[in-house]
Amino acid sequence: MASEPDVPTTAADLRRQLAAGLETDGWLRSPEWRAAVEAVPRHRFIPRFYRESQAPGVTTWEPVTPETVGKEDWLRLVYSDETWMTQFDGRDIDWADPKPISNAVPTSSSTLPSLVIRMLEDLDVHAGMNVLEIGTGTGYSTALMCHRLGSEAVTSIETDEGVARRAREALARSGYLPDLVVGDGRAGHLDGAPYDRLIATCGFRNIPPAWLEQVRPGGVILTTLRGWMRSLGLIKLIVTGDSASGWFSEDEPSFMIARQQDAPESLGMVPGPDEGTKRKAEYGPKVLTSSGSGFMAQLAAPDARFFSMPVDGGPVSTFVLDGVTDSFAVLAPTDSGWEVRQGGRRRLWDAVESAVATWEEHGSPSTAAFGMTASRDAQVIWLGSPNGPQWPLPSS
Ligand SMILES: C[S@@+](CC[C@H](N)C(=O)[O-])C[C@H]1O[C@@H](n2cnc3c(N)ncnc32)[C@H](O)[C@@H]1O
Structure with missing residues (x-):
């Protein structure tokens, strides 16, 4: 039988390998x-x-x-460059007898x-700075x-x-004592x-x-934004007085x-077959799932979601539904392209098509061409410059 590895020594070796790999790939840039x-x-x-099982069929997660x-x-898995799930559907796992999990949504990792x-690295921290982290999760980040700034410089919400309690224990066992807060990170933590x-x-x-209000002028806010259809990617904002502005990154981490x-x-509500007004669609449902146009669709219809299903045993239609404005758009294939049927307070597909057309007129750029300005009263994403085409973000 192979001998058991010495955990501290093996872990230290694997950490060095992980760091070397992250450096080679360009993620890790500073000593x-x-x-x-x-x-x-x-x-x-x-x-x-938990890790995702390789078995075909419904997504299943297996305990590790x-x-x-x-x-x-x-240990090899722990120190690989992977996201590992630690909670599903907001429920704690019974680790005394862990079972495979399916039909569940990961809620911590x-x-x-x-x-x-x-x-x-993007956060651009320097010795003497203090940081507020939102989403402590396991406590690893x-x-x-x-380690970098000293525990007294770190607050995490x-x-x-349960997740917070486990993170607190793991941090303390590793010798770190940051200010840990249990609450909704949207409120920040005024005390720090x-x-x-x-x-x-x-x-x-x-x-x-x-x-x-809680990040000082000149300070940085680094967060991902997302909607109910997809992620909008990573944005880095510089705070100036009571507003902040900055640019999205090239890729779209989620x-x-x-x-x-x-x-x-x-x-x-799924609309009935006679509801709404019909017209020929300029774009079909593929714009919702393609990378650049999907970003535009998310901006244009921030409260919408979509699904596709066959209607009356016929061809597959795509339903775009917005429960906030009670609006819908249904896309159905025709002999020559697509037809859209829209109803409710907002013409959802008009908004999506207009946003995608604007993006195409600007040369179909990546997300790095977009930025945002956020103030207490208004939050807009713009293309090219703060004076370029704009789309508001939802207020809640
Ligand atoms: C991807 S995990 C964080 C990963 C973590 N930084 C790490 O390194 O392990 C996201 C965490 O955000 C937490 N979360 C979700 N909504 C939150 C909120 N409004 N305020 C604070 N934390 C939140 C989740 O419970 C989850 O633990």
């Missing part, structure tokens, strides 16, 4: 963050987790612990190390910041009590303000006004949406 990756024991933060896969494989590190930097590792539908902003369970 300070490299030292943090090499020092923080990720295995203390994810002693048990030293007992289920053996210590060596567990330890994020992909390359994404964590890339965001920490919190620990990296504590987690909305889930003003902050030099704010980083969110869950996605938000807009920039919470409290963040604008985080789980803040719990309080998740889409309502019901999709809303």
Whole structure:
């Protein structure tokens, strides 16, 4: 029988390998963050987790612990560049007898190390700065910041009590004692303000006004934005007085949406076959799922969601439903393209087509061509410059 690995020694080796890989791939760019990756024991933060099963069919997650896969494989997985799930549907896992999980939505995880590190590098922190983190999760990213800046410089907010308790224990066992707050990160944490930097590792539908008040002028807010159809990607805002503005990154990283902003369970009323007014559609439903046009559709219809299904045994139609404005657009194939039927307070497909056309007129740019300005009263995403075409973000 192969001998059991010595956990501290093996983990230290694997951390060095992880850091080297992140550096080779260009995510890790500074010696300070490299030292943090090499020092923080990720295995203390994810002693048990779930990974997606390779089996075909419905998405299923299987437990990974030293007992289920053996210590060596567990450590190898812990220190690989992967996101590992630690909670589903807001419910704690019975680790005394963990079972495979399916038909569930992940609600907490330890994020992909390359994404964590890339965001920490983008955050542009320096010794002496203080940071507010939203979404403590397992506490791994919190620990990296504590290592780099000192525990007294780090405040982290987690909305889930059980998740927060486990993070607190893992942090303390690893020698880190940041200010940990249980609550809704949208309110920030006034006691520790003003902050030099704010980083969110869950996605938000807009920039919470409290963040604008609690980050000092000149400070940075780094967060992903997302809607109910898709992620809008990562935005880095510089705070100036009571507003903030900045640009999206080139790629579109995605985080789980803040719990309080998740889409309502019901999709809303599906329109009857005679409801709404019909016209020829300029674009078919593919614009919803293609990368650049999907971003535009999310901007144009921020409260909408969509699904496709065959109607009356006929061809597949795509239903775009907005329960906030009680509006719908139904796209059905015709011999020569697509027809759209719209109804309700907003002409959803008119808005989507207009946004996609604007994007095409500007040369179909990546998300790096977009930025946003956020103030207490208004939040808009713009194309090219603050004076370019604009789309408002939802206010809640
Ligand atoms: C992707 S995980 C965070 C990963 C974490 N930074 C790490 O390294 O392990 C996102 C976390 O955000 C938390 N969360 C969701 N909504 C929140 C909110 N409104 N305020 C604070 N935390 C929230 C979730 O409970 C979850 O634990």
